Amino acid sequence: MKTELEQQTRDVILSISGTHTTYGEEPEQVELKTAGKLCRVEGGFDVHYEESELTGMEGTTTTFRLREGRIALVRTGAVEMDLEFTPGGASESLYDIGEGALLVRVATRKLELDLGWDGGAFDLDYAVDVENEPLGTISYHIEVKVL
Numbered sequence: 001m002k003t004e005l006e007q008q009t010r011d012v013i014l015s016i017s018g019t020h021t022t023y024g025e026e027p028e029q030v031e032l033k034t035a036g037k038l039c040r041v042e043g044g045f046d047v048h049y050e051e052s053e054l055t056g057m058e059g060t061t062t063t064f065r066l067r068e069g070r071i072a073l074v075r076t077g078a079v080e081m082d083l084e085f086t087p088g089g090a091s092e093s094l095y096d097i098g099e100g101a102l103l104v105r106v107a108t109r110k111l112e113l114d115l116g117w118d119g120g121a122f123d124l125d126y127a128v129d130v131e132n133e134p135l136g137t138i139s140y141h142i143e144v145k146v147l
Helices: none
Strands: 009-022 028-041 044-050 060-067 070-077 081-085 090-096 101-116 119-130 133-146
Touching (some): 009 044, 028 133, 044 101, 081 090
Antiparallel strands (some): 009 028, 009 133, 028 044, 090 101, 119 133
């Protein structure tokens, strides 16, 4: 018999596509498919997956905390970070890679959530400053398919 927590968690496949644009450089396209978990939590859902050598963040768990009207991006392990995205809002966090930390500030340009217990998708587009210097923009489209 499954525990209450197991009943609130589903195995999923995440399809992550995005564009990283550093000011003054050509945009970089990002594509990733990976196994993850969809967890029902009070007020919304958490979607998490383990980073790999492919992403350069092996030993890190990435979690998207999806609540009504906002998304938090939390990384724990080899990389530590906690950013919150709200429409028109901004947040900052230390981005700790173990050899030192950088101050990262994000300003949300677009946030769309269409995710439920049976999967769905969400979109996130934001500008990034590092150590108070504009770095560029990042946009993601993430599809969550329940297995």
